[in-house]
Amino acid sequence: MNYADIHMHTSLSDGALTPSETIAMLSILRRGYIAPPFDKFFGDVKYPVSIDSFLERARSISIVGFVDHNTLLSIEPVVRASKDIIGAPKAVVGFEATTRINLPIRGVYSCHVLVYLLPRYGIFPADLNDNNFRNFFQECVDLYGPITRELNEFSNSRFLELGDHVDRVLFSGRGVVTGDKIKEIARRRCESMNIEVSPCICNFSNHDVQIGTIDIGEIIISEGLAQNGGEVRSKYLGRSGVAYLKISEEQGFPLLEDFLSKISLLNGKYVRHVVGIAHPVTLVREEFLASVKNGSSYFDARISSFQCVEKKIREVSELIDFIETRYPYYHHFVLPQHCEESLDLLNIKERLYNKLINAKFSDLAKILGLHESGGSDAHFMATTPLPGIGWGDIDISEIDALDLLKT
Numbered sequence: 071m072n073y074a075d076i077h078m079h080t081s082l083s084d085g086a087l088t089p090s091e092t093i094a095m096l097s098i099l100r101r102g103y104i105a106p107p108f109d110k111f112f113g114d115v116k117y118p119v120s121i122d123s124f125l126e127r128a129r130s131i132s133i134v135g136f137v138d139h140n141t142l143l144s145i146e147p148v149v150r151a152s153k154d155i156i157g158a159p160k161a162v163v164g165f166e167a168t169t170r171i172n173l174p175i176r177g178v179y180s181c182h183v184l185v186y187l188l189p190r191y192g193i194f195p196a197d198l199n200d201n202n203f204r205n206f207f208q209e210c211v212d213l214y215g216p217i218t219r220e221l222n223e224f225s226n227s228r229f230l231e232l233g234d235h236v237d238r239v240l241f242s243g244r245g246v247v248t249g250d251k252i253k254e255i256a257r258r259r260c261e262s263m264n265i266e267v268s269p270c271i272c273n274f275s276n277h278d279v280q281i282g283t284i285d286i287g288e289i290i291i292s293e294g295l296a297q298n299g300g301e302v303r304s305k306y307l308g309r310s311g312v313a314y315l316k317i318s319e320e321q322g323f324p325l326l327e328d329f330l331s332k333i334s335l336l337n338g339k340y341v342r343h344v345v346g347i348a349h350p351v352t353l354v355r356e357e358f359l360a361s362v363k364n365g366s367s368y369f370d371a372r373i374s375s376f377q378c379v380e381k382k383i384r385e386v387s388e389l390i391d392f393i394e395t396r397y398p399y400y401h402h403f404v405l406p407q408h409c410e411e412s413l414d415l416l417n418i419k420e421r422l423y424n425k426l427i428n429a430k431f432s433d434l435a436k437i438l439g440l441h442e443s444g445g446s447d448a449h450f451m452a453t454t455p456l457p458g459i460g461w462g463d464i465d466i467s468e469i470d471a472l473d474l475l476k477t
C-alpha cells in the first residue's frame with residue numbers, strides 16, 4: 071500500500087527538524103526502524119498507536135509534502151535531501167499561506183491555504199544544477215516569492231509583538247527580549263540552515279528570515295527560565311502558559327478570497343500550482359468553541375459551525391483545487407468553563423466529532439468536484455506527543471493526493 075502524507079513542516083518555519091533531518095528520519099522509519107522523536111512516545115497513554123502499527127504505516131509512506139508557513143525557503147533543501155538520502159520518500163513542496171476570514175461568531179480568524187508547487191516536467195531531477203530544476207526553482211521565486219515575502223512580513227511583525235509581550239510579562243519590560251535580538255537569533259538559525267542549500271537560495275532577501283516562537287524561546291532558555299523548547303511552550307508560550315498571547319485580529323494577512331484570486335492569476339511555464347483549504351476542521355472547531363461559550367448546545371453548535379465554514383468554501387470553490395479533508399485531530403481539548411465532563415471523555419468526543427466533520431467536508435468536496443488532500447501537519451517536536459505520521463484517524467490511502475501530483 072502506498073501512503074502519502076503531504077502536510078509537514080521543517081525548521082524553516084515552525085517545525086523542529088531541518089529538512090534533511092526530517093527526511094533522514096522518514097527514511098529510517100521507512101526501513102522499519104524507529105527513529106527519534108517517535109521513540110519516546112510509545113507507552114505514553116496519550117499516544118494512541120502501537121509501535122508496530124506506527125512502523126507499518128510509516129514504511130508505506132512513499133510521498134511526503136513540505137509546506138512551511140509563508141516561505142519558499144524549504145523547497146530547495148527538501149528536494150536536495152529527498153534526492154541525496156538513500157531510501158527517502160519522494161517529496162513535494164510548496165507553502166502554507168496565512169489568510170484571514172470572518173466567521174459569524176468567532177470573528178476574524180486565520181485560514182490556512184496550502185499551495186503545492188509542482189514542476190511541469192514531472193519528477194525532480196537527481197542533480198539540482200539540472201536546468202529543469204533551476205528553471206522551476208527560479209520561477210517559484212519569481213512568481214510566488216513576492217506573495218510569501220509579504221505574508222512573512224505580517225507574520226514576523228506578529229512575533230515581534232509577541233516578543234514585546236513576553237518581555238513585559240516575564241522580564242518586567244527590562245528589554246531582555248528585544249526585536250533586534252529576536253531577529254538576530256532568527257537570522258543565525260536561517261543561516262545555519264542555508265549551509266545545506268545551493269547558491270540560488272542566497273537571492274532571497276532578509277525578509278525571508280522567519281521569526282517564530284522558537285527564537286523567543288531561545289532567549290527564555292538562555293535566561294534560565296526553561297530547559298528546552300517543550301518547557302518554553304508548556305510554561306510560557308503555549309495556550310496555558312503565563313505569557314500566552316492570543317492574537318484575535320488577523321490584521322495584515324489578506325482576505326482568503328483576495329489571496330485566492332491573486333494566486334489564480336499566476337501561471338508558470340515551468341511550475342504549476344495546486345491550491346486548497348488547509349484543515350477546515352480547525353475552523354469549525356474555533357467557531358464551535360465560540361458558539362458553546364455563547365450557550366449553544368454541543369451538537370447544534372458543531373453543525374452550525376460546519377455550515378458557516380461550508381458556506382465560505384462554496385463561495386471560493388471556483389478558486390481552489392482541493393480541500394484538506396483528511397486531517398488528524400490531536401490537540402487536546404480546551405475545556406469550556408461550565409463543562410464538568412472528564413478531559414478523557416471530551417477527547418474521545420472531539421475525535422468523534424472531528425471525524426464526522428472531516429467526513430462532511432469529504433462529501434462537500436465530492437459535491438463541488440474538488441480533490442481531497444490530507445496530511446499529519448507534523449512539526450516533529452521532540453517534547454510533546456504530537457502525532458507525526460501514522461497517527462489516529464487519518465487514512466491517507468483514501469486521499470487522492472497521488473492524483474494531485476500527476477503533471
Ligand SMILES: [Zn+2]
Pocket residue numbers: 166182348349
Ligand atoms: Zn495550518
Ligand SMILES: [Zn+2]
Pocket residue numbers: 077078079166447
Ligand atoms: Zn501546517
